[in-house]
Amino acid sequence: MSNLKIHHIGYLVKKMEQAKKTFESLGYQVEQDTVYDHIRKVDICFLNKDGYRVELVSPASPDSVVAGLIKKYKNTPYHICYETDDYEAAFAKLRADGFLPTESLTPTPAPALGGRSVIFLVSAAIGMIELIAD
Numbered sequence: 001m002s003n004l005k006i007h008h009i010g011y012l013v014k015k016m017e018q019a020k021k022t023f024e025s026l027g028y029q030v031e032q033d034t035v036y037d038h039i040r041k042v043d044i045c046f047l048n049k050d051g052y053r054v055e056l057v058s059p060a061s062p063d064s065v066v067a068g069l070i071k072k073y074k075n076t077p078y079h080i081c082y083e084t085d086d087y088e089a090a091f092a093k094l095r096a097d098g099f100l101p102t103e104s105l106t107p108t109p110a111p112a113l114g115g116r117s118v119i120f121l122v123s124a125a126i127g128m129i130e131l132i133a134d
């Protein structure tokens with residue numbers, strides 16, 4: 001068993017400020033205010049409630065990585081992100097279990113995570129997950 005721990009739930013939103021205010025009205029607190037991810041062309045904000053971390057992801061330009069997703073799904077949770085103490089083993093296990101990398105075959109920096117690297121993978125059974133690589 002690879003040792004995966006949930007880091008956050010990724011939540012796609014059309015309008016960052018409205019989404020943030022609405023989550024705040026539900027009792028969430030902003031953990032890290034909006035950061036622009038220039039690699040994926042999205043704005044990202046982290047909120048927390050009861051130990052659950054939610055990542056709001058909003059497209060910042062028409063060619064952002066979530067442009068297609070947001071057209072199809074609108075405002076919705078769309079990935080769970082995991083961290084692990086052994087990235088190579090976790091990645092190998094996920095690949096063996098049928099998860100396929102999406103954006104890139106190797107981890108890429110995530111500016112909203114302080115430069116930690118992440119990789120996105122898709123499973124035919126459960127959709128997209130994110131794995132923090134370092």
Ligand code: NI
Nearest residue numbers: 010055081130
């Ligand atoms: Ni994420």
